[in-house]
Amino acid sequence: MAGAISTALSARSCKLTRVHLLGIRHHGPGSAALLKGALEALDPACVLIEGPTEGDALIEYAALPGMKPPLAMLFYASDEASNAMFAPFAEFSPEWVALRWALDRGREVKFIDWPAAVSLARAPVDAKDEEAILTQTQPPERVRADPLDILAEAAGYGDGEAFWNALIEQYGGTGQTPLEVFAAIETAMTEARQHQADVAGMSAVETLRENRREAFMRTHIREALKRHEGLVAAVVGAWHIGGLRKSATAIEDKALIKELPRIKVEATWAPWSDSRLSFASGYAAGVISPGWYRHLWDLYSRDQHEGAEPFAALWQARTAALLREEGYAASTASAIEAARLALSLSALRGMAIPGLTEMRDATLSALCHGDETALRLIERQLYIGERIGEIDDAVPQMPLKRDFDLWCRKTRLKPSELTEEMRLDLRSDAGLLKSTFLHRLNLIGVHWGRLLDAEAGRGTFREIWSLTWNPDLTIALAEALVWGVTLERAAVGATVDRSSKTTSISELADLVRAALVADLPEAAKACIDRLQAAAVHLSDITDLMTAVAPLVRIVRYGTARKLPEAELRGLIATLAAEINAGVRTGSHQLDADEASARIDAMRAYDEALGLFGDTGLTEEWHRQLARMVDDEQIAAPVAGLALRRLHDSRQWGEPAVAAAFSRHIVGETPARAGAFVESFLSGSAEVLIQDPVLLFLLDEWLSGLDENSFIESLPLLRRALSGFDTGGRKRVMDRLRGGRQTVATLDEAAKENPAFERALPLLRQILGLESAGIEA
Incomplete structure (x- = not known):
């Protein structure tokens, strides 16, 4: 028996001497240089690297000439692409150097960390372990010290970063041999890890997680020793060396990782970037510079x-x-x-x-x-740095990523982390193609481009985009695979699905517009049908009003894409008829927030209706505005805006407007009168400058308030007047200082000036007054 034990121990010792644990810092150039020297000296038969084991399927592609770091292995759940993780590499990452060294020399190379299938399962401990951890008596939580800080303090450095940089990353290529440096690293980090366990410690969950990861690594090291007679080099984070040297049997490690939850995972290479390698990006293993x-x-x-x-x-x-x-x-x-x-x-x-x-x-x-x-x-x-990696064309990519790359080549757009402003002329084939590409990407959640020019949303023939790429958008491409394997099909699928999951008319209208500018007539037609069906059962007038404006802008200004104009005009007419029929009763007893949203929607709807040019709809809208002014149950802000629109469109003359204005402020509570005045005056001082009767009605109302009522009304009045520009405020003050004056209307001025009277019809046409149904 004693002889058998002695033989087993001797065999174990022999195996351990064939394993060289090389402790590195992720993305450290000094570590990479030392590692390259150590591999040259050892010339191992097999190289093992800390990283998810699913990465083994990607190793062969790393040697292709088109693979230009920074790159990352992307692992994502097959049934939920948003559940993903990256394993990044720069050209100065020790893991990348080890990978290329082994490939260049035809040596076996494997990843040995726990699988991404386990990491993405989001279950670091099983139920039994959790119960054991929760029932433990835990000491008060202590701040976990960085082991490098411990070493730095002992060596007289300010922090661990400065210590490691000085000794390893900026060692200058001189001094001890690489193997001697790695031996020193192992000794120092093992002591630091033990000191941290004694002084600060880790939580039970953290300890279990590290133990399981290292159990996976030890298991893979044992398997490599069985496959190879020569030396085995394991490239791992320096922190793990102490754990990997720990005496543990294969049976113990197998029990530790048994029955861990796993999910199905896909793996591919993805471009990475310098900024995402930096610690400032939130990447835990990132570097400062x-x-x-x-x-x-x-x-x-x-x-x-x-x-x-x-x-x-x-x-x-x-x-x-x-x-x-x-x-x-x-x-x-x-x-x-x-x-x-x-x-x-x-x-x-x-x-x-x-x-x-x-x-x-x-x-x-x-x-x-x-x-x-x-x-x-x-x-x-x-x-x-500003570098973004590149993937060789021979690397199998996600189908949607392949189509994305094809679009990049067609449009001559190249992903860059630098923010770039791009102006597009949609009358050119090149400009229209780029616009279509970017709009489709936005529909599937890949927000590479952000539309800057507000007019671009009106279907004009120019667009201004701001382009900024970040590698996280690769995950968004993976997520969009559920909608289709090409950019067009994915955009159609995503748009139709979103339309089926909302009853908001304004959201559906935005989807119609987005589908049209992305040149997706099939999706646009589906959204139009969905919008028409939803409008029949909707009682939210605010939402209906908000939906009309973007649709009218498309019809009014046109678009460089194919436009279903008949369907759109019919849809707009249907929505407008619903609004006109229900706007008055739908504006009763609104609270402050509802009233604020309603008046914003009314402004947009009033403008859109004028652009649409349907006389019957416009006339009915004006009738409803008049009824709302006279309806005592209408919310005060809505009544104020209704009167203002009747005044601006000259549907009511000055005496009628003045009478209604007086009726809504005289004898009313300061809150209701102030809300009415704020809504009526909002946006322009011209109504008070050109209509002295209203100005002095307002002046008399304010003058007649008692002190408490005046103080209560003042914030509302100040908010209303804050929209006036400096010139407008000055002219209002001049009017007040000048006393009551009569200002001639356009018609009165025309009677006094025959030349002006002859020019008046043309002036009305230029100002758009005739299209609003205003009589000369």
């Missing part, structure tokens, strides 16, 4: 280490060029001086090469002359 790390990697990846001087000079030359692009006088001499200053600072601080802090201080002094404003203008380009 991807742009700076790329510059370090350029130094380390060369065949020969050129030293600190060219390294500093190249960075400062790049900085000077960016400053010149922003209009600053950054000379070559100043760039040379900045490089010398950075080298001097690094020498004083005992560093092999200048760090980012030294480079920034030198730039601020020699190139920016102490002006941080200049440096802030280029910080994103310089420190974060």
Whole structure:
């Protein structure tokens, strides 16, 4: 028995000596350089990398010439694409370097972390473990210290970031051999992990999660040792080394990961970006400055280490060029001086090469002359970077992603994280194609472009877009697969589905407009049918009014796409008839919020009806406005706007308007009278400037209020007058100072001036008064 135990222990020891755990920092260029050196020295038969095991299916594509980092492996649930996760790589990521090293030499390479199928199942502990954790007596929660901060404090550094950068990422390519550095990392991180467990500790859930992940890793390491006689290199986060060295049997690890919930997962490669690699983006494993790390990697990846001087000079030359692009006088001499200053600072601080802090201080002094404003203008380009990765055409993509790439080639649009403004002429084939592309993307939730020009929504022949890409939009493309495998089919499916799930007339009207500008007549027809059916049973007049305006704008101004004009005009007429029939009774006893929404909708509807040009509908609308002014149950703001529209369209003469105005403010409570006045006056001072009778009726009403009523009415009046421009306010004051004056109407002025009378019909036509049904 003793001999058997001794033989088993000897075999276990032999296996362990064939495993080399190489502890790295994710996305660290110094770690990547050291790792490359260690792999060259070890020449392992197999390379294992921390990462979801579903990534094994993507490994072969990493060596294709069109694969240009930053890239990410995208894992998403087959039945819910929004449930997704990324595993990003930059060219300076140690995992990417290990992957390429193994592929270039024909060695086996595998991912060994727990599967994405487990991570995305959103069940880090099973019910039994949760019950055990909840019944434990937990000590008061303590702040978990970063193990690097612990090491930094012991070594005399300010924080863990500075410590790791100085010793690993900016080691300068000199000193100890890579294997010696990794041995030192293992010792230090193991001690730091043990110290953290003793002092700060992790929660029970966190501990269980880490234990399970490391159980998966140990299992894969054992399997690799069975497959290969030679050395096995495992590239993992330095934090995990202590856990992987822990003595645990295969049976114990199998029990720990047994029966974990899993879901079906799809995997593909996706472009990534510098900004998404940065810690500022919210990426937990991100780095502060991807742009700076790329510059370090350029130094380390060369065949020969050129030293600190060219390294500093190249960075400062790049900085000077960016400053010149922003209009600053950054000379070559100043760039040379900045490089010398950075080298001097690094020498004083005992560093092999200048760090980012030294480079920034030198730039601020020699190139920016102490002006941080200049440096802030280029910080994103310089420190974060602007690179977006590219996927080789041979990589299998999601069907919708393939169609997206095809559209990008057709429209000559290239995703970029830099915000770009683009002006489109829809009368050109190229402009119309780009517009259609962007509108369809918005319908499926891929908001690459944002429409800036408000007039573009009116179906005019120009559009102004703001384009900004971020890699999260790749997930949105995956989510849209449920609607179709091409951009057109997905946009149709998403639009029709949204129309089937809403009874809001305004939302349906927006969907009709969106489908038309996206050149989706099938979806537009379905939304029109849905809108007509919903309008029959709808009693919300505000929603009906809101729906009319976007539809009228399309019919009025036209569109560069195919337009079902007959169906749209019929729909608008149906909606307008419903509104005219129910607007008065639907405006009784509205509360403040309902009244505010109603008057906004009335303004839009009144304008749209004038543009639509249907005389019968317009006349009926004016009759309803008159009835609302005389209806005592109508909400005061609605009555105020109704009277204002009758005044502006000259449906009522000045005496009738003045009488109605007086009736609604004299003897009424300050709240009701003030709400009426606010709505009547809102938007323009001309009504008071051109109609002195109304002005002095308002003046008399205010003068007759007692102190309490005046104080109560003042906020409403001030809010109404706040919409007047400075010139309008001044002219109102001039009117008040001048006393009561009679202002001639257009008709009276025409009678006194024969030439003006002859020009009056043309003037009315120019101002659009005849189209509003106003008699000369």
